[in-house]
Amino acid sequence: MALLAALHFLTDNNMNTSTAPKGRGPLGKSEMRLAYSMILPTLLIVLSIVLLPLLANFWISFKPVQLGDLRAPSVIANERIRPAPTAVGDTADVSYRLRNSSQKGAITDIQFKDELPAGLTLAGELDSRCQLQGASLSCDLGDYEPGFRETLKVPVTATQIYIDNPDNPRASKPQIEGTADNILTNNQFTLENFKKVFSADEFWLVLRVSLYYTVFGTIGALVFGLFAAQLLSTTFPGRGVLRGFFLFPYVAPVIAVAFAWVLLLDAGPGGTLNAILLKIGAVDGPVNFLGQRAVPFTVFGFTFKFPVALTTVISFEVWRYFPLSFLFILARMQSMSSETYEAAEIDGATPLQQFWYISLPQLAGILAVLFLLRFIWTFNKFDDIFLLTGGAAGTRTLTVDVYEQAFAVSNLGAGAAVAVVVFVVLLLSALLFFKFSPQDDG
Amino acid sequence: MKIGNTFFIGLVVGALWAMIYSIVISVLSMLVTGEAIVPDVGNALVGGAAGAGFYLLTPLAKREELWLPVSAVIAFAAFWGMQKITGVNVVATTVQVFTWVGIFLMSAISWHLCFRDMPAGGQGRYQLEVILIRVFKGIGFVFFTIIVALPFYVMLMTSLKSQQSLLANPLDLSINVWQDPKTLFRSYIELFTDYRFGLFLLNSAMVSVATVIITLLFSIPGAYAVSRLKFPGQAVLSRSILLIYMVPAIVLVIPLYAVFSQLGLRNTLIGLIVVYPATTIPVAVYMLQGYFRGLPYELEEAGLMDGLSRLGVILKITLPLSLPAIASVSLYIFMIAWNEFLFAFMFLDDPDIFTLSRGVQSLNSSEIPRQHLMAGAVIATLPVLVLFLWFERFLVAGLTAGSVKG
Numbered sequence: 061m062a063l064l065a066a067l068h069f070l071t072d073n074n075m076n077t078s079t080a081p082k083g084r085g086p087l088g089k090s091e092m093r094l095a096y097s098m099i100l101p102t103l104l105i106v107l108s109i110v111l112l113p114l115l116a117n118f119w120i121s122f123k124p125v126q127l128g129d130l131r132a133p134s135v136i137a138n139e140r141i142r143p144a145p146t147a148v149g150d151t152a153d154v155s156y157r158l159r160n161s162s163q164k165g166a167i168t169d170i171q172f173k174d175e176l177p178a179g180l181t182l183a184g185e186l187d188s189r190c191q192l193q194g195a196s197l198s199c200d201l202g203d204y205e206p207g208f209r210e211t212l213k214v215p216v217t218a219t220q221i222y223i224d225n226p227d228n229p230r231a232s233k234p235q236i237e238g239t240a241d242n243i244l245t246n247n248q249f250t251l252e253n254f255k256k257v258f259s260a261d262e263f264w265l266v267l268r269v270s271l272y273y274t275v276f277g278t279i280g281a282l283v284f285g286l287f288a289a290q291l292l293s294t295t296f297p298g299r300g301v302l303r304g305f306f307l308f309p310y311v312a313p314v315i316a317v318a319f320a321w322v323l324l325l326d327a328g329p330g331g332t333l334n335a336i337l338l339k340i341g342a343v344d345g346p347v348n349f350l351g352q353r354a355v356p357f358t359v360f361g362f363t364f365k366f367p368v369a370l371t372t373v374i375s376f377e378v379w380r381y382f383p384l385s386f387l388f389i390l391a392r393m394q395s396m397s398s399e400t401y402e403a404a405e406i407d408g409a410t411p412l413q414q415f416w417y418i419s420l421p422q423l424a425g426i427l428a429v430l431f432l433l434r435f436i437w438t439f440n441k442f443d444d445i446f447l448l449t450g451g452a453a454g455t456r457t458l459t460v461d462v463y464e465q466a467f468a469v470s471n472l473g474a475g476a477a478v479a480v481v482v483f484v485v486l487l488l489s490a491l492l493f494f495k496f497s498p499q500d501d502g
Numbered sequence: 503m504k505i506g507n508t509f510f511i512g513l514v515v516g517a518l519w520a521m522i523y524s525i526v527i528s529v530l531s532m533l534v535t536g537e538a539i540v541p542d543v544g545n546a547l548v549g550g551a552a553g554a555g556f557y558l559l560t561p562l563a564k565r566e567e568l569w570l571p572v573s574a575v576i577a578f579a580a581f582w583g584m585q586k587i588t589g590v591n592v593v594a595t596t597v598q599v600f601t602w603v604g605i606f607l608m609s610a611i612s613w614h615l616c617f618r619d620m621p622a623g624g625q626g627r628y629q630l631e632v633i634l635i636r637v638f639k640g641i642g643f644v645f646f647t648i649i650v651a652l653p654f655y656v657m658l659m660t661s662l663k664s665q666q667s668l669l670a671n672p673l674d675l676s677i678n679v680w681q682d683p684k685t686l687f688r689s690y691i692e693l694f695t696d697y698r699f700g701l702f703l704l705n706s707a708m709v710s711v712a713t714v715i716i717t718l719l720f721s722i723p724g725a726y727a728v729s730r731l732k733f734p735g736q737a738v739l740s741r742s743i744l745l746i747y748m749v750p751a752i753v754l755v756i757p758l759y760a761v762f763s764q765l766g767l768r769n770t771l772i773g774l775i776v777v778y779p780a781t782t783i784p785v786a787v788y789m790l791q792g793y794f795r796g797l798p799y800e801l802e803e804a805g806l807m808d809g810l811s812r813l814g815v816i817l818k819i820t821l822p823l824s825l826p827a828i829a830s831v832s833l834y835i836f837m838i839a840w841n842e843f844l845f846a847f848m849f850l851d852d853p854d855i856f857t858l859s860r861g862v863q864s865l866n867s868s869e870i871p872r873q874h875l876m877a878g879a880v881i882a883t884l885p886v887l888v889l890f891l892w893f894e895r896f897l898v899a900g901l902t903a904g905s906v907k908g
Contacts, residue, residue, distance in 0.1 A: 088732065094727070094731060099727040099728065099739065102720045102723075106783060109780030110781070113761070117753050117756055287646075290642070307890070311837065312841075312886065313841040313843070313862075317657075317879075319876070319879050320653040323656060330669045332672050332673065336532075336673065391898075408628070410627055411635050440748075442844055443844055462755070462756070479753040483750065
């Protein structure tokens with residue numbers, strides 16, 4: 061949906077770029093202040109949810125952080141009174157079993173606070189780290205190593221008040237504060253993530269699959285969009301309905317259409333497309349469209365491998381996004397003046413010549429912009445492949461790899477490292493495009 | 503009557519159309535009625551060639567009212583004859599006969615559309631290209647209609663069937679409309695009663711509407727400032743805010759996941775309501791600033807002259823004039839938020855706060871029958887499709903406005 065705006069951005073050269081006058085009067089200054097106050101909220105939210113995370117991703121990619129490390133180490137306390145006092149004067153221990161929840165991170169400077177149950181008085185020596193004022197107990201427990209555990213005991217005698225109203229010790233929860241080293245903010249860095257990413261055998265395969273997917277998905281969507289736009293370029297009854305209908309794949313939620321495709325292409329019993337193909341005799345056995353990596357085929361004695369699953373996910377991408385190129389190409393075609401065509405007609409240009417020499421050059425600008433945007437968005441695409449194949453059968457692209465590393469293997473750092481690769485490749489292709497893009501003649 | 507290249511092209515095109523329709527319409531009647539209809543492509547080719555050949559030999563003036571139906575009958579007759587000769591033994595059930603009639607009727611209409619003003623004689627390059635383009639367009643219409651419709655048709659029909667009948671015959675997507683609605687819609691009823699889809703629907707609606715409102719609250723002032731007020735950095739901002747849209751969501755997921763986990767925002771709808779607007783605001787700002795620029799500034803100046811403050815001008819002049827743009831931006835944002843999957847999938851673990859996308863995803867398991875999954879897909883799709891169809895003209899105009907120049 062953002063295409064409209066993006067297209068604006070890239071094609072609009074009538075934009076009002078006149079700069080403000082150098083000297084700024086009082087009115088100008090108040091206008092400036094107003095402008096900043098109006099744009100500030102937008103900038104702040106974009107900064108905090110998009111730009112900061114982008115930087116944070118670079119940061120995380122240099123950190124040895126696992127998914128499980130996200131829960132910060134904390135002190136877990138378990139309080140009880142043993143033996144339970146039954147009569148006035150009984151002695152007991154209020155004991156706190158304390159442990160560091162983390163096996164990896166230390167907690168420092170632990171401050172412990174709790175209210176003793178009413179009606180218990182101190183009987184004996186208090187732990188040297190603790191102080192008791194009235195019923196409130198406070199302790200300075202120092203540092204806990206990873207996995208450290210201890211039991212803190214407060215010897216008490218019961219009075220009548222306690223016997224009358226035996227308090228559940230859990231009624232007042234101990235307040236424990238400590239400083240834990242947060243894996244995300246500490247100074248521990250590593251290059252291990254990148255080493256791991258680049259040394260993995262499949263990395264280059266993943267990169268290649270990503271590029272195939274992006275290039276063919278983009279070109280496919282453009283070609284199909286161009287074709288569909290040609291169909292609807294002339295007016296006929298039902299054209300409006302058809303235009304809306306052709307946009308369905310783009311408008312429907314990805315989750316719905318992806319699962320519809322999965323069922324349609326199912327290789328097991330119940331797959332509609334395989335049943336159709338079998339019925340009309342196009343194939344001998346069911347084709348596993350989404351599960352088969354490749355089928356070998358021979359041309360002139362050379363054996364090639366045709367990537368089945370990858371072709372299927374590319375087809376899905378083309379199917380889902382041709383409507384977008386279709387819409388924009390159609391809009392561009394409708395804005396072309398008919399005079400050129402009339403002149404060409406008189407000069408005897410054939411329909412194909414008119415298309416090739418008049419329509420296509422005028423469409424070059426929008427096609428180039430569509431190519432760039434679709435390229436970027438296809439490269440960024442995660443949901444489609446994830447829902448169709450989950451990255452199996454040779455369809456794992458970089459974006460799916462980010463998910464796999466970070467959440468399936470639970471190595472956040474490695475996932476972030478792959479995400480850095482995604483970003484860098486994206487940046488490089490955008491730069492390359494701007495260097496070699498055709499000039500818009502529109 | 504001269505016979506030239508057009509006649510021979512007509513034979514080929516006629517055969518081609520008959521082949522295409524014999525496959526398409528046979529499969530179609532198979533899917534709609536559930537009866538096993540096997541296309542007889544070989545004989546259809548002959549029938550199509552015969553019908554189109556006859557059509558081309560008839561005079562131009564009378565083709566439409568007379569020879570078009572006659573050519574269909576001749577094609578059918580040739581097909582029938584070929585079946586007898588080749589000994590293909592097809593039982594002529596009602597569905598089968600209707601299928602054949604459909605095949606040759608559609609073929610006849612198609613060759614009529616391709617050749618309506620073409621005599622059978624030799625034609626120049628221009629006319630041949632016209633024919634070629636017509637044929638390609640015809641194939642295009644059939645092709646695009648099928649590829650767009652098929653997944654949606656399968657989705658809808660599967661959601662109304664039972665697992666057993668689907669596995670028994672996956673081609674039988676027919677449904678008995680007259681059965682008890684409770685049986686017909688049992689998947690939907692179960693989703694709403696046992697799988698809490700009512701709640702998911704509500705969650706999705708809430709998140710989407712909140713996203714729209716927040717996006718508008720942020721983007722209207724932002725777009726106004728960028729398009730109307732002068733300040734240092736205005737040009738840079740108005741051009742660069744869209745670059746935000748090029749940042750891959752997957753790059754943002756890990757840091758946001760990490761930070762939101764530690765802030766306790768991850769498994770909450772608030773988390774989504776924070777993230778969604780951040781991704782939609784740049785687009786909204788861009789769309790709106792384009793529209794604001796197109797409004798006549800004189801109106802606002804007049805308002806300022808008459809003593810309105812800037813805020814007054816925005817509220818009383820600019821906003822009422824931009825209602826169409828604001829409405830179409832709202833609709834886009836709503837669709838983006840409604841269809842969003844990645845963040846909903848990463849953030850939400852608790853079924854109480856699932857959005858529809860996440861809810862449908864949770865149905866994707868081998869224990870849950872597939873008609874439930876498809877019913878979920880229909881429930882997720884229907885609101886956006888209805889919204890889209892309702893406002894289509896308006897949306898398309900908004901989406902492409904100004905993005906292409908003459």
